[in-house]
Amino acid sequence: xxxxxxxxxxxxxxxxDTTRGLMxxxxxxxxxxxxxxxxxxxxxxxLLVGVTTAACVGFEYLYCLILKKPNPVxxxxxxxxxxILALNMPVTMPLWIAVxxxxxxxxxxxxxxxxxxxxxxxxxxxxxxxLFSGFSTRMTxxxxxxxxxxxxxxxxxxxxxxxxxxxxxxxxxxxxYGGVMGETCSLAILIxxxxxxxxxxxxxxxxxxxxxxxxxxxAIAGQPxxxxxxxxxxxFGAVFMATDYVTSPFTLRGKLVFGLGLGLITFAIRMWGDxxxxxxxxxxxxxxxxPYINDLTRQVPLGGGKKHG
Amino acid sequence: MFKKLKRSALGASVPHEKATAxxxxxxxxxxxxxxxxxxxxxGAPCTPVVKKGDTVxxxxxxxxxxxxxxxxxxxxxxxxxSGIETLVGSTGAVMEAVVITPDGQQTVDPSVQPPVVxxxxxxxxxxxxxxxVGLGGAGFPTAVKLSPKTPVDTLVINGAECEPYLTADxxxxxxxxxxxxxxxxxxxxxxxxxxCVIGIERNKPECIDLMCSLISGMSGVEVKPLPSRYPQGxxxxxxxxxxxxxxxxxxxxxxxxxxxxxxTTVSTLGKFLATGMPLTTKRLTLEGDAVAKPCNVEVxxxxxxxxxxxxxxxxxxxxxxxxxxxxxxxxxxxxDINYPVTRQNNGLLLLSDKAAALPAPGxxxxxxxxxxxxxxxxxxxxxxxxxxxxxxxxxxxxxVDLCVLCGTCSFVCPAKRPVTQTMSLAKELQRKGGKK
Numbered sequence: 001x002x003x004x005x006x007x008x009x010x011x012x013x014x015x016x017d018t019t020r021g022l023m024x025x026x027x028x029x030x031x032x033x034x035x036x037x038x039x040x041x042x043x044x045x046x047l048l049v050g051v052t053t054a055a056c057v058g059f060e061y062l063y064c065l066i067l068k069k070p071n072p073v074x075x076x077x078x079x080x081x082x083x084i085l086a087l088n089m090p091v092t093m094p095l096w097i098a099v100x101x102x103x104x105x106x107x108x109x110x111x112x113x114x115x116x117x118x119x120x121x122x123x124x125x126x127x128x129x130x131l132f133s134g135f136s137t138r139m140t141x142x143x144x145x146x147x148x149x150x151x152x153x154x155x156x157x158x159x160x161x162x163x164x165x166x167x168x169x170x171x172x173x174x175x176x177y178g179g180v181m182g183e184t185c186s187l188a189i190l191i192x193x194x195x196x197x198x199x200x201x202x203x204x205x206x207x208x209x210x211x212x213x214x215x216x217x218x219a220i221a222g223q224p225x226x227x228x229x230x231x232x233x234x235x236f237g238a239v240f241m242a243t244d245y246v247t248s249p250f251t252l253r254g255k256l257v258f259g260l261g262l263g264l265i266t267f268a269i270r271m272w273g274d275x276x277x278x279x280x281x282x283x284x285x286x287x288x289x290x291p292y293i294n295d296l297t298r299q300v301p302l303g304g305g306k307k308h309g
Numbered sequence: 310m311f312k313k314l315k316r317s318a319l320g321a322s323v324p325h326e327k328a329t330a331x332x333x334x335x336x337x338x339x340x341x342x343x344x345x346x347x348x349x350x351x352g353a354p355c356t357p358v359v360k361k362g363d364t365v366x367x368x369x370x371x372x373x374x375x376x377x378x379x380x381x382x383x384x385x386x387x388x389x390x391s392g393i394e395t396l397v398g399s400t401g402a403v404m405e406a407v408v409i410t411p412d413g414q415q416t417v418d419p420s421v422q423p424p425v426v427x428x429x430x431x432x433x434x435x436x437x438x439x440x441x442v443g444l445g446g447a448g449f450p451t452a453v454k455l456s457p458k459t460p461v462d463t464l465v466i467n468g469a470e471c472e473p474y475l476t477a478d479x480x481x482x483x484x485x486x487x488x489x490x491x492x493x494x495x496x497x498x499x500x501x502x503x504x505c506v507i508g509i510e511r512n513k514p515e516c517i518d519l520m521c522s523l524i525s526g527m528s529g530v531e532v533k534p535l536p537s538r539y540p541q542g543x544x545x546x547x548x549x550x551x552x553x554x555x556x557x558x559x560x561x562x563x564x565x566x567x568x569x570x571x572x573t574t575v576s577t578l579g580k581f582l583a584t585g586m587p588l589t590t591k592r593l594t595l596e597g598d599a600v601a602k603p604c605n606v607e608v609x610x611x612x613x614x615x616x617x618x619x620x621x622x623x624x625x626x627x628x629x630x631x632x633x634x635x636x637x638x639x640x641x642x643x644x645d646i647n648y649p650v651t652r653q654n655n656g657l658l659l660l661s662d663k664a665a666a667l668p669a670p671g672x673x674x675x676x677x678x679x680x681x682x683x684x685x686x687x688x689x690x691x692x693x694x695x696x697x698x699x700x701x702x703x704x705x706x707x708x709v710d711l712c713v714l715c716g717t718c719s720f721v722c723p724a725k726r727p728v729t730q731t732m733s734l735a736k737e738l739q740r741k742g743g744k745k
Contacts, residue, residue, distance in 0.1 A: 005629075005630070005631060005632055005642065005643060005644060005645075005646065006630050006631045006642070006662075006665050007631075007642040007643075007644055008631070008642060008665075008667060009727060009729065009730040009733070010633075010637075010638060010639050010640055010641065010714070010716050010719075010729065011637060011638040011639065011716030011719050011720050011729060012631065012633055012637040012638075012640065012642075012658070012660070012665070012667070013323070013324070013473070013637045013638070013720065014667065014668060014719065014720055014722070014725055015321065015322075015323075015720050015721050015722075015723075017678075017721070017723040018668070018723050018724075018725065019671055019674055019723045019724050021723070022674075022676070022723055072672075075671060077674075115672060116671075116672050116674055117672045117673045117674045117675050117724075118672075245674050245675050245676040245677070246674060246675045249677075250675075250677035250680045250681075250688065250690065250691075251317070251677070251680060251688075252313055252314055252317060253314055294691070298688060298691075298707075299315065299316035299317065299680065299686040299687075299688065300315045300316055300686060301316065301558070301685050301686040301687055301708050301711050302316065302318065302545055302546070302549060302555055302556075302684070302685045302686050302711065303545060303555045303556045303557045303558050303560065303685075303711065304558050304685075304686070304708045304711055
């Protein structure tokens with residue numbers, strides 16, 4: 001055999017998209033939120049994002065080094081987790097707590113369950129919930145945005161305001177109110193969403209169904225719809241956390257069910273729960289149902305349905 | 310929207326790379342020898358009816374069909390049988406092969422006469438005498454296809470040619486449109502089929518225009534432009550997109566009243582009815598980054614691939630690393646460069662070591678793109694999970710047997726996993742019911 005030929009299974013070409021590329025798209029989509037956080041809350045926002053992201057990447061690298069697993073850092077998924085986690089914290093968060101959050105997200109929620117693609121819930125989300133339970137006062141610290149004057153909205157998170165109908169919608173849209181770093185500026189989140197859709201990184205089904213369900217339910221309940229959509233973690237959660245590949249359903253039907261469920265739970269918690277905010281728990285709860293949703297919302301194969309002879 | 314709820318079946322936007330579409334077919338000179346494997350089709354292998362030292366002519370029968378699901382093999386050269394060898398095919402199958410040394414005369418066998426076709430039975434006989442098989446790549450004997458057990462009312466002509474690079478069918482439309490039409494007319498007339506749809510991907514506007522103008526006077530024939538999205542040419546997908554009918558699981562196109570024929574197949578039938586010359590030559594698209602000048606070549610069936618490469622020439626300074634029979638999505642890698650061109654070949658893709666290298670697979674990120682893309686509406690990611698657990702019941706429930714191995718799932722996978730290969734293994738496991 002002078003001419004040795006390579007033999008592989010078909011297909012012999014692959015598409016352009018890569019895991020790293022998709023994660024890169026998410027990072028790009030998060031940039032407007034980071035910029036908005038820095039403008040609204042000051043330069044400390046960048047420090048917090050940097051430290052949290054570095055901690056996530058560091059923990060992922062160390063974990064795989066110690067367990068002699070291939071180094072996964074290049075897929076950029078830990079960077080995405082780090083940024084999302086940081087944007088889920090108020091700007092005043094002590095850095096050491098941010099590092100604890102990174103440990104929970106990467107080591108406990110992601111790697112202990114098998115790493116990328118195998119985690120049962122969104123790592124950043126579980127870390128956010130854990131920090132809420134462990135450091136509740138510091139997680140819910142209300143930060144008056146650095147960019148606004150004294151006459152600005154200065155109550156606690158606007159979701160606790162008695163009369164939500166009276167809130168200035170433009171300020172809410174631009175993010176000039178208290179909250180965690182990433183969730184306040186709806187404009188930045190929407191820019192990110194546009195990029196995620198244009199780059200075909202995610203489908204619009206989950207965010208649209210989720211937000212539409214919430215909007216319809218609040219309208220039926222006679223509550224101000226826009227103020228509810230623009231405040232709290234709803235928009236950020238719907239765009240960046242509910243659309244995580246691993247923890248959302250595969251099919252169009254599944255995504256519709258998922259978005260509907262998210263909307264129902266979020267509405268229920270905001271309306272009747274003691275918590276001001278329901279987005280994290282709604283997403284966590286629906287994350288856990290994803291395997292069942294996947295099995296119950298399969299596609300009908302072409303010519304399928306009948307028993308095989 | 311409601312159809313998408315059932316299944317997304319998005320397919321894949323593969324690169325087209327059809328630079329050879331505008332190039333006229335070049336005829337290759339006679340090779341020093343031809344090798345005719347007795348298995349160039351789906352079904353029973355042929356039995357050699359010649360022996361060493363026999364003289365044969367162009368169109369002489371050398372391999373007789375080994376049953377109903379089989380197809381005769383004819384010599385494409387005049388010359389002497391130099392032996393009957395054992396050949397190992399690309400898939401590992403061992404078969405006999407008749408080796409013929411051409412005399413250079415290309416004398417035509419006197420038995421080559423236009424057949425007399427008057428009805429369905431004589432059309433089936435003609436397909437048998439032509440040695441005709443599905444030329445799109447599958448190689449299913451046409452005579453069997455023309456003998457459906459259930460009534461057929463629609464003929465679908467597969468002119469999708471959805472594989473990247475390949476333009477052999479495109480050239481058939483453009484160069485042999487007369488026999489394409491006469492073949493269609495014959496099948497419609499003798500099979501008593503009232504309706505015919507010619508499916509052509511939109512990336513071949515010249516073929517669509519030509520066919521539209523040629524069928525304008527024919528009744529019951531229409532041209533259906535198909536989206537340029539792989540795999541439009543997959544049989545069941547094509548039937549759904551041209552007729553709206555769904556072939557049931559485990560069923561055949563004839564179960565929904567359809568016969569699908571590749572454009573080159575129907576054209577070859579048209580040629581045979583006019584001349585009586587059986588299938589002995591084949592047009593191949595020669596493409597890939599290792600080819601000096603990509604082109605379409607008419608090759609005598611049985612010509613060793615090495616001879617074809619010598620004819621078209623390789624690029625200077627490029628190491629030939631992979632030879633693919635067919636397109637890049639479903640083509641089979643050649644293990645030996647001396648293997649002959651078979652009648653169901655429609656292209657040879659020659660790749661350098663750079664183009665042949667595939668990216669390393671990473672962990673599945675469960676993005677669901679394989680599910681979204683699957684033209685059959687299957688769930689490759691879930692099938693892969695069931696396969697890992699060797700769960701035959703789950704594979705059954707996931708209907709893995711419907712997989713057509715089109716390669717879409719591997720192509721779209723961002724983690725670069727060999728999903729199609731796993732699907733193939735899972736199909737095998739399910740077919741055998743978990744038994745080794």
